[in-house]
Amino acid sequence: QVQLQESGPGLVQPSETLSLTCTVSNGSMNNYYWNWIRQPPGKGLEWIGYVFYSGGTNYNPSLKSRVSISGDTSKNQISLNLSSVTAADTAVYYCVREDLMVATGWFDSWGPGILVTVSS
Amino acid sequence: EIVLTQSPATLSLSPGDAATLSCRASQSVYNYIAWYQQKPGQAPRLLIYDASKRATGIPDRFSGSGSGTDFSLTISSLEPEDFAVYYCQQRTDWPPLFGPGTKVENK
Numbered sequence: 001q002v003q004l005q006e007s008g009p010g011l012v013q014p015s016e017t018l019s020l021t022c023t024v025s026n027g028s029m030n031n032y033y034w035n036w037i038r039q040p041p042g043k044g045l046e047w048i049g050y051v052f053y054s055g056g057t058n059y060n061p062s063l064k065s066r067v068s069i070s071g072d073t074s075k076n077q078i079s080l081n082l083s084s085v086t087a088a089d090t091a092v093y094y095c096v097r098e099d100l101m102v103a104t105g106w107f108d109s110w111g112p113g114i115l116v117t118v119s120s
Numbered sequence: 121e122i123v124l125t126q127s128p129a130t131l132s133l134s135p136g137d138a139a140t141l142s143c144r145a146s147q148s149v150y151n152y153i154a155w156y157q158q159k160p161g162q163a164p165r166l167l168i169y170d171a172s173k174r175a176t177g178i179p180d181r182f183s184g185s186g187s188g189t190d191f192s193l194t195i196s197s198l199e200p201e202d203f204a205v206y207y208c209q210q211r212t213d214w215p216p217l218f219g220p221g222t223k224v225e226n227k
Contacts, residue, residue: 047218
């Protein structure tokens with residue numbers, strides 16, 4: 001069963017860039033969409049965007065001007081960069097696989113998440 | 121943008137009770153609805169997709185129904201591990217959007 005693990009700084013300064021990495025193990029990145037979804041403390045889920053294994057991307061229009069997602073199939077890693085962060089970007093960030101085999105188009109595998117706090 | 125409304129916000133039940141959770145879309149999403157379960161401190165887990173299909177490994181006490189704008193998740197007999205927050209999600213409209221969630225709490 002595929003496993004996802006997010007990593008990166010737990011604290012980011014306001015106006016700086018939030019950078020996270022997701023490492024995929026027990027599986028390949030090929031033929032899947034790889035998403036980032038976030039959840040502010042005590043609140044609901046917000047889709048950030050995805051990268052396809054071949055490199056195509058798509059982002060939430062509400063974040064598009066600040067977000068960049070990339071993938072490296074040789075390292076089995078997905079990266080998230082979110083620029084000009086504010087306290088509103090404080091959230092648990094999840095790396096999520098979008099299934100294209102069985103539950104096509106749905107988020108079937110999630111990392112445990114990483115809490116990122118934006119504060120000086 | 122399609123808006124998802126979930127009701128009730130909180131459901132207070134006991135183990136062994138049946139639970140019915142509702143998800144309503146502001147316009148038709150056909151059958152493109154999924155349900156996720158989230159326990160405290162954990163990531164969400166896919167339960168139901170395409171409105172009524174159980175994801176791999178999900179017990180058959182969980183079932184989904186509906187089409188168009190009205191959907192339901194039913195838990196036939198609550199187990200202690202089922203007390204959690206449940207989210208619906210649509211992928212008909214862009215971007216993918218989650219509902220606000222229903223908390224099923226132990227009475």
